[in-house]
Amino acid sequence: MSVTKITTSAIAIVALTATAAAAREEIRRVGSSTVFPYTQAVAERFANTTEFPSPIVESTGTGGGMQIFCGGIGESFADITGASRAMKASEYQMCQDNGVTSITEAQIGSDGLSLAVSVESPHDWDLTLGQIFLALAAEVPVDGEWAANPYTNWSEIDASLPDVEIEVLGPPPTSGTRDAFVELAMHAGCEELEYVQNGGFDGDWVEENCSRMRTDGPFIEAGENDNLIVQRLQSDPTALGIFGYSFVYENLDTLAGVKIAGTTPSLETIGDGSYPVSRPLFFYIKNAHRGVIPGFEEFLTEYMSEDALAPGGYLNERGLVTLSEERRDELRERVANSVPMEAPAD
Amino acid sequence: MTDLTTDNAGPGPRNLTTEAVKNSLGRRNRKQLYLQGLGIAAITFALTMLFILIWSLVSTGHHAFTQTHVTLDVYVDPEEISEENLPRGGFSEVLLASMAQQFPDIDVSDRAEARKLSSILSDGAQFQLRDRVVSDPSLIGQTVSLTVPLSDPYDQLNKNLVRRDTPENRRRVDDAAIARFDQLADRGMISTPLNFTLLTAADSRFPELAGLRGALVGSFWALLTCFLISFPLGIGAAVYLEEFAPKSRVSDFIEININNLAAVPSVVFGLLALAVFIGWFGMPRSAPFVGGLTLALMTMPTIIIATRAALKAVPPSIREAALGVGASKHQVVFQHVLPLAMPGILTGTIIGLAQALGETAPLLLIGMNAFITSAPSGPFDSATALPTQIFIWADSPERGFVSRTSAAILVLLGFLIFMNAIAIFLRSKFERKW
Known part of the structure; x- marks a missing residue:
């Protein structure tokens, strides 16, 4: 009897303190899973070298991160969100509506998207974006008509390609990697096609017709877990997988990057732009939280330091493709002075 | 069974019933045997699956219960680390210097060459040294024997998870790195103790430092x-x-x-x-x-x-x-x-x-x-x-x-x-x- 009384009163006390114990000591980061490993590295470094509590780094995906970040000002909303694409106009508006008026945008570098095969693969893969589009799109030109994708074998697309079944494992639509792949590889591949070039179609047409991945088998949505895709590739050496380059870089003993138009993905080719499929990585800073959350300034200083961002820095070692020196200086300046971003155009 | 039927029924049906019972006996026994067999098969299947699950977990998981360490003599150089500056100081430089002693052929003034050496040790090594010096500043100016974890690729190499017979371009560690590791091993500096970090440390992005x-x-x-x-x-x-x-x-x-x-x-x-x-x-x-x-x-x-x-x-x-x-x-x-x-x-x-x-x-x-x-x-x-x-x-x-x-x-x-x-x-x- 008394035990029950004690427990119920204990719960009551705990429940009351729950709302009181909200004063946040640590930095909170949400957002893209692609930027996650970099923020993770900075956070661990920061926790090890300063007296401040460890930042909380959560991977929610770019869109999910924006929802939390733009939710408002205050302890329950994140201070930083990572994004594997620039903030959309609608997201900026949501931020404004919720009182998050001053945001600083920081591009920390870029990340390549890479098709990869198992190192056991018997073929030497070299694809053009057009071929990738023909292999993976839901609808492609067939004999001058825009029709459902008939290709089941790589050699049907081009005789020079290996005579194996098309089998590509990729991320689901909720993933930022998928968004980026559609935009950077599929749209660009679509625009390379003769049918599209001769037809005089504009960008809107491309976006409308070239964005759908095929669902009849050759393209397989394999979930967000890249390690699972690696295991599938190892058991099936003729299959291809779609990854962020930083992941391929960590697994170079099991994965080989597929050349695109003759260029092998590497830190160098992605950095100088010669590898065509790469995207910028951002993080967004809520300026209203600066000076309020303890250690926020120091965290940003660590993030912006040459140790982190420069070539050979610890983010570069994790696979981040770095910015040029002027752009790093300009970025550091902008973050230090908390220059707010302008409303995005689209 | 037959006694019961004797009491209840006349002579005609009695014979018929016993006949029917006798005739079906073999079939019914067989059915029971089948049922038992199916039951045993189901249990065997379940146990096999359980065994496969546990076996696959243990066969990959047991590697994580040990961690490769290296024991180094580190001279805590007062020029890099001074008592006033603690907890800051050039701990990674001090560690690099003691690694350079082991490999005199490597020129540590070249950044890329130096990285080859510093990447052998875990990123956490400098913080271990720091914590030790902070707790006892009298160590400054002395030589301490420090046992620190190796970084993940070398740990994998030591556990044979990185196979030496795979071609060099498919390995995370190249031939030169393997040679350096073997040199350390030959000098008896490598040990593989139980990995208490797995239970005592919080999360980290470095596998060798990560714990539960x-x-x-x-x-x-x-x-x-x-x-x-x-x-x-x-x-x-x-x-x-x-x-x-x-x-x-x-x-x-x-x-x-x-x-x-x-x-x-x-x-x-x-x-x-x-x-x-x-x-x-x-x-x-x-x-x-x-x-x-x-x-x-x-x-x-x-x-x-x-x-x-x-x-x-x-x-x-x-x-x-x-x-x-x-x-x-x-x-x-x-x-x-x-x-x-x-x-x-x-x-x-x-x-x-x-x-x-x-x-x-x-x-x-x-x-x-x-x-x-x-x-x-x-x-x-x-x-x-x-x-x-x-x-x-x-x-x-x-x-x-x-x-x-x-x-x-x-x-x-x-x-x-x-x-x-x-x-x-x-x-x-x-x-x-x-």
């Missing part, structure tokens, strides 16, 4: 919250429904709903918690307290059902006897029925909590899958839990996390077995037979 402490403490707070809420509420609800509530449509309706609630997918509770606890009440994200509240919602139906079954099992004679000597209804329940039902209730509670311990989906939704490099100090600090930590590690690109994921699963399974063993113990020790 944050997850274990987070799971502890979440389960404690879950227990403190679901146990009294669950028992209260069950006692009322079983002992006091009048049998009516309303109580039937409640009963059906409780049974249904036990079958609701856990992710639904996660969404509910996200909307209500975090959205409305403004509770902190990623906090074990919120995780515990969510798990309590899931555990409560299990406890209610188990408690009601335990209460039902107490024979009515005990209630009647107590009532007979003049006890009030409430005295009967709290002084007689509830203590007798307690072993059953506790068993149900522990099994419910064990389920809650392994639950992942609702915790992912309330943000308990964050990367945090320190363990929480209370139920309101952000933390992960065991299953979400497994989720994070399974998703990490570094190779060392493959074995650590399996090891973490083994730790989780260990806790589950432990909790179920307590439940079995309580049942066999305190259960009464009437």
Whole structure:
């Protein structure tokens, strides 16, 4: 009897303190899973070298991160969100509506998207974006008509390609990697096609017709877990997988990057732009939280330091493709002075 | 059988029946044998699957229970590290210098060459040295013997997870690196002790430094919250429904709903918690307290059902006897029925909590899958839990996390077995037979 009384009163006390114990000591980061490993590295470094509590780094995906970040000002909303694409106009508006008026945008570098095969693969893969589009799109030109994708074998697309079944494992639509792949590889591949070039179609047409991945088998949505895709590739050496380059870089003993138009993905080719499929990585800073959350300034200083961002820095070692020196200086300046971003155009 | 039929039926049908029984005997025995065979096959199948699961976990996970270390003599150079500047100082430079002593042929003034040496040691080595010097500043100017973890690629090499016979371009460690490692090994500097870091450290992005402490403490707070809420509420609800509530449509309706609630997918509770606890009440994200509240919602139906079954099992004679000597209804329940039902209730509670311990989906939704490099100090600090930590590690690109994921699963399974063993113990020790 008394035990029950004690427990119920204990719960009551705990429940009351729950709302009181909200004063946040640590930095909170949400957002893209692609930027996650970099923020993770900075956070661990920061926790090890300063007296401040460890930042909380959560991977929610770019869109999910924006929802939390733009939710408002205050302890329950994140201070930083990572994004594997620039903030959309609608997201900026949501931020404004919720009182998050001053945001600083920081591009920390870029990340390549890479098709990869198992190192056991018997073929030497070299694809053009057009071929990738023909292999993976839901609808492609067939004999001058825009029709459902008939290709089941790589050699049907081009005789020079290996005579194996098309089998590509990729991320689901909720993933930022998928968004980026559609935009950077599929749209660009679509625009390379003769049918599209001769037809005089504009960008809107491309976006409308070239964005759908095929669902009849050759393209397989394999979930967000890249390690699972690696295991599938190892058991099936003729299959291809779609990854962020930083992941391929960590697994170079099991994965080989597929050349695109003759260029092998590497830190160098992605950095100088010669590898065509790469995207910028951002993080967004809520300026209203600066000076309020303890250690926020120091965290940003660590993030912006040459140790982190420069070539050979610890983010570069994790696979981040770095910015040029002027752009790093300009970025550091902008973050230090908390220059707010302008409303995005689209 | 034949005697029975003799009494009941005439001579004609009797013969027929015995004939029929005799004729079908072989067929029926065969059927029974089939059934037994199928049963044994099913059990064998289940055991094989269990064995494969455990074997695959142990065969990948056992690598994580040891960690390759190197023992170095480090001269704590007063030019790099001074007492006034602590805890800051050139600890990585000091470590690099002592590595350079081992490999005089490498020119450490070249940055790329120096990286080759410093990458042998774990990134955490400099912080280990720092903590040691901070706790005893008199070490400055002396030479200390330091045992620090090797970085993940070399650890993998030592455990033969990086095979030396694969071509060089397919390995994370090149031939020169292997040669350096062998040199250290030849000098007896390499050791592979038990990996206590796995239990004592919080998360890290370096596999050799990552541990489960944050997850274990987070799971502890979440389960404690879950227990403190679901146990009294669950028992209260069950006692009322079983002992006091009048049998009516309303109580039937409640009963059906409780049974249904036990079958609701856990992710639904996660969404509910996200909307209500975090959205409305403004509770902190990623906090074990919120995780515990969510798990309590899931555990409560299990406890209610188990408690009601335990209460039902107490024979009515005990209630009647107590009532007979003049006890009030409430005295009967709290002084007689509830203590007798307690072993059953506790068993149900522990099994419910064990389920809650392994639950992942609702915790992912309330943000308990964050990367945090320190363990929480209370139920309101952000933390992960065991299953979400497994989720994070399974998703990490570094190779060392493959074995650590399996090891973490083994730790989780260990806790589950432990909790179920307590439940079995309580049942066999305190259960009464009437």
